[in-house]
Amino acid sequence: MELAPPGSAAAAWAARMGHDVVLADAAVFPRDKSCGDGLTPRAIAELDRLGLKEWTNDHVVNKGLRAHGFGQVLELEWPDGNLPKTGSAVPRTELDDRIRAEALESGAQGAEGARAVEVLWDGDKVEGIVFDHEGERKSVRCQQLIVADGVRSQLGRLLGREWHRDTVYGVAARSYLLSECSEDPWISSHLELRGLEGELLSGYGWIFPLGGGQVNVGVGTLATLKRPANVQLRPLMQFYADQRKDDFKLSGDLQAPKSAMLPMGGAVSGVAGPNWALIGDSAGCVNPLNGEGIDYGMETGRMVAELIHEGGSLDHAWPQLLTDHYGEAFSIARRLAGLVTIPRLLPAVGPIGMRSNWMMMLALRWMGNLITDEDRDAAAQVWRWAGKASVKVDARPPFS
Ligand SMILES: Cc1cc2nc3c(=O)[nH]c(=O)nc-3n(C[C@H](O)[C@H](O)[C@H](O)COP(=O)(O)OP(=O)(O)OC[C@H]3O[C@@H](n4cnc5c(N)ncnc54)[C@H](O)[C@@H]3O)c2cc1C
8 A cells, every 4th residue: 555756656566566555645736836847957867767758758857957157057957877867847736646546557446535543553564554534544454654744744753753943954845936048048046046035045946838838936944952943934936936037038927836844865754664564755765956756755665666576574684775875975965964953164165166067067966866776987986985984974874
């Protein structure tokens, strides 16, 4: 049983492997989710794997990141390597619905408007879940449970999940605007994000073209318990959009503004039990350096389905697999992201980085989760070395 893209991806893979799958969600689809809607090459690769290549190709395609800030504009193409050379952006109402449909077409049974409210235990194993469906309680028995219920993860909490907010996390908001640049082949990020008083914030603003005369506009900042963000996201998003109005030919009011927190870098403990596992945001699988989580979500969905198919207990195997795949990169990424929250650091290093195309290309690969296990070049090796060193000095490594 699984709960959306991570849950749907897991459901699709598990159903294709021959398992009986219930794909339950509290929402009725198509449903919205606060998101930049950006699909990095890694997310494109995962959609391709699911068999959605043609569907993805029917949407806008971008060739890289246009980074703005500190007096510079750099156009950074998605790097060569083992991942596709293209990205995209698709509104989540559409993306999540399509991946869910793929799961149902693969044989999963869908349950909408079904909120998981209680866990039925058999010793330390989950025997079933009680759902609230239009005020009625219904229980569903399960042999294995995959939980993908997002940042707050109510079900995860019932299972003992803990999100550690002393490690860096994100707060972000998005909205939609009309734009004459909706077919721009670049996604744009403004790395010099200024608040209403002109102060430099530890985050970035984005404009992601969606085609059809629309762009996704948003702002996000980093925070820790010690250094909370202390920003009002909606006024900041309006301020940011007003500043970009002429450059991106924006018009109209901010549509469907929505904000949310982002758990990052595996800063979650209790991600598995003998027959249950958390994936996506519920397991803190969001990149601390850019806030992307769709790709990790779909990857974790596929990986957990494979692990379940192999058989055996998940309680050690799942955190170990997450650690093997993401532990080192998350450790160094969240350490760097934590540094960005220190006042005066960004104003000092931002302008230096933005002066060098080479450094920003490196940053794009490191920050964008664009290094694969197969990459052997110097940038990949440095990133892995830094990750290993970082884990060694972590007071609480990712997923522990
Ligand atoms: C403002 C913002 C911008 C972002 N931009 C990007 C971006 O451009 N690119 C990117 O890759 N990532 C982005 N992210 C991160 C991305 O949105 C998440 O990482 C991703 O949605 C995680 O998917 P998920 O399925 O784990 O959680 P969600 O997408 O939140 O899905 C959770 C699902 O669980 C259901 N649910 C919750 N509780 C229950 C319950 N008790 N019972 C049943 N169902 C339940 C919900 O209805 C929902 O459908 C952004 C996040 C934010 C906040």
